[in-house]
Amino acid sequence: MCLGIPGQIVAITDSARMMAMAEVSGVRREVNVACIAQGPAEGLLGKWALIHVGFAMALIDEEEAAKTLEALRGLGEAQEALEAMAAGDAALEGQR
Amino acid sequence: MKYADEFRDPKAARAVLERIAAVTDEIGATAENPVRIMEVCGGHTHAIFRYGLDKLTPAGLDFIHGPGCPVCVLPMARVDECVELAERPEVIFTTFGDAMRVPGSRKSLLQAKADGADIRMVYSPLDALEIARRNPAREVVFFGLGFETTTPSTALSIQAAAAEGLGNFTVFCNHITVPPPIKVLLDDPYMRLDGFVGPGHVSMVIGIHPYDFIAQDYGKPIVVAGFEPLDLLQSVLMVLEQIRDGRAEVENQYARVVPEHGNPVSIAAIAEVYEPRPSFEWRGLGEIDASGLRIRAEYAAYDAEAKFGVGYGAESRNVPEPEGCACGAVMTGRIKPVACPQFGRGCTPEMPLGALMVSSEGACAAYYQYGGARAVDVVD
Numbered sequence: 001m002c003l004g005i006p007g008q009i010v011a012i013t014d015s016a017r018m019m020a021m022a023e024v025s026g027v028r029r030e031v032n033v034a035c036i037a038q039g040p041a042e043g044l045l046g047k048w049a050l051i052h053v054g055f056a057m058a059l060i061d062e063e064e065a066a067k068t069l070e071a072l073r074g075l076g077e078a079q080e081a082l083e084a085m086a087a088g089d090a091a092l093e094g095q096r
Numbered sequence: 097m098k099y100a101d102e103f104r105d106p107k108a109a110r111a112v113l114e115r116i117a118a119v120t121d122e123i124g125a126t127a128e129n130p131v132r133i134m135e136v137c138g139g140h141t142h143a144i145f146r147y148g149l150d151k152l153t154p155a156g157l158d159f160i161h162g163p164g165c166p167v168c169v170l171p172m173a174r175v176d177e178c179v180e181l182a183e184r185p186e187v188i189f190t191t192f193g194d195a196m197r198v199p200g201s202r203k204s205l206l207q208a209k210a211d212g213a214d215i216r217m218v219y220s221p222l223d224a225l226e227i228a229r230r231n232p233a234r235e236v237v238f239f240g241l242g243f244e245t246t247t248p249s250t251a252l253s254i255q256a257a258a259a260e261g262l263g264n265f266t267v268f269c270n271h272i273t274v275p276p277p278i279k280v281l282l283d284d285p286y287m288r289l290d291g292f293v294g295p296g297h298v299s300m301v302i303g304i305h306p307y308d309f310i311a312q313d314y315g316k317p318i319v320v321a322g323f324e325p326l327d328l329l330q331s332v333l334m335v336l337e338q339i340r341d342g343r344a345e346v347e348n349q350y351a352r353v354v355p356e357h358g359n360p361v362s363i364a365a366i367a368e369v370y371e372p373r374p375s376f377e378w379r380g381l382g383e384i385d386a387s388g389l390r391i392r393a394e395y396a397a398y399d400a401e402a403k404f405g406v407g408y409g410a411e412s413r414n415v416p417e418p419e420g421c422a423c424g425a426v427m428t429g430r431i432k433p434v435a436c437p438q439f440g441r442g443c444t445p446e447m448p449l450g451a452l453m454v455s456s457e458g459a460c461a462a463y464y465q466y467g468g469a470r471a472v473d474v475v476d
Contacts, residue, residue, distance in 0.1 A: 002166070002245050002297060002457070003139050003323060017256070032222065034252060035361045050300070050353065053192070054220025055249045057362070058300050058353050070104065071324040075139075075146055076456070081219075084193055088219030091190065092226055 004052035005072060005081040006065035009033065015041045022051060025069065025078060029085050031056050054088075103147070103325055112329040117154045119336040125156035132158045132288055133335055134281070134429065136274060137295035138165030138457025139323055145466035147325040153332070160429040161459040163277045164295055166242045166270075167194045168451045168458040169378045169427065173415040174270055175200035177406045181237050181268060182213040184404070188231060190224040191239040193217040197454050201415045221253035221267070228257070228265040237400045240267040245297040247271045247389065248362035251369040254391070254398045268400040268407070269391050272376060274298050275306050276387035282314045287429060291335040293328065294320035296350045301366075303358030304346050311344040322350040369395055373408065379417070379451055380424030423450035426459055433460040433467075440464060 007022035007029070018034040018041055033041055033056045036049055048065040049056035060068070072078040103109035125131040135141055141161045144150055150159050163169050175198050182189035182205060189205070196206045196217065209215040214234075218224055221238050228236035240250040250267050257265045274295060281287050294307055299320045310318045317338035321331035331349040338345060348354055369392060376388025390408070391399040401407035417423065421443070422436035433439050433452065443449035445461050452458035456465070 002137070002242065004245070004297060029219075030222070032249075032252060034365075035248060035359050037361075050297075052297065053246055053249045054222040055252065057245075057248070057297070057359065060353060064352055067104070067324060071143075074325075075142055075323075077139075080456075084217070084219040087193060087217045088223040091216035091218050091223055092230065 003072060003077050004050045005078060006048055006060060006068050007051045008048050009044045012041045020044060024051065025082060027082055027085060109326055109329060112333055113152055116333050116336060119340050120154045120156045123340050127155035130156050130158040131290045131339060132160050133291050133293060133332060134160040134162045134289050135293040136162035136164045140293060140328060141459055141462050142457050143323055143325060143328055145462040149325060149328060160289060163381060163427050165455050165457040166272060167198055167455040170198055170451060171377045171379045172201050176202060176415060178205055178239055179203055179208045180406055181400060181404060182208050182215050186235045188227060188234050188236045189215045190218045190227060190236060192241060194455055195239060195241055197448060198451050199448060221250050225253055225257060225265060228262055232264060234264060236265050238267050240269045240271055243272055243274055243298050244301045247366050248301060251365040254369050254395055257398055266398050266400040266403050269389060271389040272387055276384050277378060277381055278310060280381060280384055290339055291316055292318040293331050294318045296320060296322050296354060299354045301359050301362045303356055304348050307346045311346050315344045317344050319347045319349050320354055380427035418449050421450040423452045426452055433463040
């Protein structure tokens with residue numbers, strides 16, 4: 001929950017609400033980009049960010065993203081984050 | 097040093113480890129009289145054990161595990177209040193998975209769910225917002241848990257709910273802040289700490305200046321660190337060098353992610369939605385002044401405490417910790433996890449008695465998982 005996970009911004013889904021699609025380890029997840037946007041959200045396309053509980057919190061470069069992901073995998077935290085995202089999707093459908 | 101082979105760059109790791117050993121010697125620290133460095137963040141505690149950094153560093157260096165795991169410092173009374181909220185028939189209770197197994201005095205959220213409460217694990221408060229939109233006849237409560245790293249996410253979610261007039265979404269706010277418990281530990285006459293490894297992702301939000309008091313008022317070094325094992329080793333070396341040189345400064349080893357002044361959008365959202373509580377209860381540390389946040393009156397419609405009459409507004413809520421549980425003493429660095437009489441016996445990750453055994457960021461769970469022979473010897 002606290003370590004976050006790197007993701008790449010691949011689409012803007014709602015620029016007024018600062019929502020974007022991020023690709024995290026091959027999984028797509030809608031995230032809020034208000035904390036990293038400097039101007040219109042479209043400027044973030046292709047950028048990498050550290051994503052904490054669905055919010056992009058810091059811009060990082062691609063090399064830092066790869067290194068962070070490797071460190072998270074070592075701690076088992078990358079898998080944990082991906083499982084939490086899947087659990088979040090299931091919760092939306094009312095599956096308990 | 098076979099463990100160093102696990103590092104992405106073993107050569108760099110060995111070089112830093114050699115310098116750590118040299119500076120520890122120069123300080124004159126020994127196994128009998130070690131230099132004591134606290135890693136504040138639970139993520140760092142996890143990484144230290146995962147990579148065996150406590151075994152790779154000299155005996156004259158002692159890691160003291162700090163209170164930086166939000167699940168671990170959550171008092172039982174708060175878990176009881178979560179269960180109380182979740183058991184209301186109109187409520188859909190949403191939470192990060194980390195909180196599910198924390199024991200309450202009656203039951204954990206996991207047990208409450210098994211008993212029929214509508215409790216849903218989510219990845220993000222954004223999921224809770226979406227559940228509220230899809231279930232207008234139900235009350236959706238999100239369990240707001242965590243330090244400054246996760247606080248912006250609930251602040252921005254409350255602002256989003258307010259902007260769209262979502263009337264069935266509230267947050268049960270248990271957000272806490274890192275600097276106040278550090279001050280409590282520094283004021284504790286039984287505690288001897290020589291320096292700190294500061295939290296990386298908390299500092300990404302708040303910047304490095306909230307730690308100035310550690311250097312200026314207490315004369316102790318602190319280095320904000322990243323999460324890769326090499327980051328941690330470099331940060332420990334920077335703390336040791338400050339101690340050797342008689343310096344006390346706030347340094348930033350993780351500048352590639354942590355801006356000096358933090359993240360302005362996050363800081364503004366936190367200030368807009370939240371204000372400090374007069375005091376907040378921490379497991380093992382008791383009530384600490386201005387260490388927790390509550391939702392401002394302007395956003396009371398999104399405050400589960402105000403809407404359902406639970407929490408600090410309710411009557412006396414003191415719940416004693418379970419008998420024989422030494423989480424408090426471990427949390428304050430007085431004893432190591434293996435010295436707790438329940439460690440590995442009445443308290444395991446599968447059946448935790450205390451919160452430090454629940455989360456992978458808790459010191460007890462880290463000892464249990466990675467302690468290997470050291471932990472087993474003690475238990476057997």
